[in-house]
Amino acid sequence: MIEVNNLSKHFGPKVAVDDLSLSVKKGEVLGFLGPNGAGKSTTMRMITGYLPPSSGSVSVGGADIQDDPNSAKAKIGYLPESAPLYLDMTVSSFLNFAAELRGMAGGVKKEAVDKAIETCFLQKVRHQAIDTLSKGYRHRTCLAQAIIHDPEVLVLDEPTDGLDPNQKDVVRNLIKEMGKTKAIIFSTHILEEVEACCSRAIIIDQGRIVADGTPDELRRRATRAGQVQVQIHGTSGDAIKAELSRLSHASGVDGESTASGFTGVVKPRKAARGVLAGEISTLCQSKGLQIIELHEDLGRLDDMFRELTSQGKA
Ligand SMILES: Nc1ncnc2c1ncn2[C@@H]1O[C@H](COP(=O)(O)OP(=O)(O)O)[C@@H](O)[C@H]1O
Numbered sequence: 078m079i080e081v082n083n084l085s086k087h088f089g090p091k092v093a094v095d096d097l098s099l100s101v102k103k104g105e106v107l108g109f110l111g112p113n114g115a116g117k118s119t120t121m122r123m124i125t126g127y128l129p130p131s132s133g134s135v136s137v138g139g140a141d142i143q144d145d146p147n148s149a150k151a152k153i154g155y156l157p158e159s160a161p162l163y164l165d166m167t168v169s170s171f172l173n174f175a176a177e178l179r180g181m182a183g184g185v186k187k188e189a190v191d192k193a194i195e196t197c198f199l200q201k202v203r204h205q206a207i208d209t210l211s212k213g214y215r216h217r218t219c220l221a222q223a224i225i226h227d228p229e230v231l232v233l234d235e236p237t238d239g240l241d242p243n244q245k246d247v248v249r250n251l252i253k254e255m256g257k258t259k260a261i262i263f264s265t266h267i268l269e270e271v272e273a274c275c276s277r278a279i280i281i282d283q284g285r286i287v288a289d290g291t292p293d294e295l296r297r298r299a300t301r302a303g304q305v306q307v308q309i310h311g312t313s314g315d316a317i318k319a320e321l322s323r324l325s326h327a328s329g330v331d332g333e334s335t336a337s338g339f340t341g342v343v344k345p346r347k348a349a350r351g352v353l354a355g356e357i358s359t360l361c362q363s364k365g366l367q368i369i370e371l372h373e374d375l376g377r378l379d380d381m382f383r384e385l386t387s388q389g390k391a
Pocket residue numbers: 088091092093111112113114115116117118119120
């Protein structure tokens with residue numbers, strides 16, 4: 078549904094987006110991750126046709142955003158970074174207005190407004206003026222505006238920014254639910270968001286893609302993924318360390334030896350889940366050693382994020 082090919086954007090000498098390609102299918106929620114200034118908003122503004130690219134192309138549902146902007150834009154719901162709202166309108170009049178802009182009228186319009194209000198849990202405030210709403214409700218009003226025409230594609234720029242934890246949860250669940258039938262790309266710098274609602278994530282840094290995969294695949298790329306934390310007793314630490322070093326799946330052993338045991342980490346040759354831990358466990362059984370702790374690190378998304386982006390290198 079979304080095809081981005083070799084997209085670049087230069088602001089004078091500054092390269093904000095650098096030869097970026099990606100695609101999002103129907104039924105897919107793509108998390109677009111990156112530190113501040115990575116180029117997320119600029120990319121999304123180009124995808125939605127609000128900013129012309131310096132080079133490259135975007136097509137949405139088969140329509141090129143440059144050559145055929147009307148049919149492309151009709152398929153898109155967009156929640157921009159700083160969402161436009163008419164503060165003196167009520168929620169319901171604002172959504173009616175948004176529906177009219179999308180060419181709806183009469184019963185169709187009423188149905189669309191009611192549906193958006195229901196989907197975004199706005200029933201309680203539908204007759205309230207927007208400037209009297211709390212931030213969470215304002216935000217959901219913007220989201221309701223973005224989905225008013227039941228678009229096949231949703232582009233959401235930091236949809237949970239500034240919300241409290243409960244509100245974040247509501248919006249994440251909404252995204253997840255809508256992702257079953259739409260193609261969604263949403264940006265965030267919050268890693269737990271990716272775990273909570275994405276089928277896939279792309280990490281960008283300085284305008285370039287530095288990683289692309291399922292949250293699980295990305296997690297496994299963290300340096301510590303697959304390492305096994307151990308505490309083993311029963312003989313001298315040095316002897317235990319020597320045994321651990323000889324294991325076929327171990328690439329290295331680090332830690333503290335005492336007269337009665339060893340505490341440290343065993344690094345894997347390859348992060349294959351459970352294999353190294355199993356080998357350690359078998360070793361201890363056969364030598365009559367006592368396992369106090371045996372814990373495989375599954376990898377942490379934020380480790381990987383720090384390792385891959387300039388934020389971590391700074
Ligand atoms: N209109 C603009 N003019 C000049 N520089 C811009 C403009 N918009 C964005 N930038 C720069 O492009 C880079 C990417 O910005 P942005 O896409 O907003 O990042 P993100 O949304 O990931 O935080 C930043 O360095 C930003 O300062």
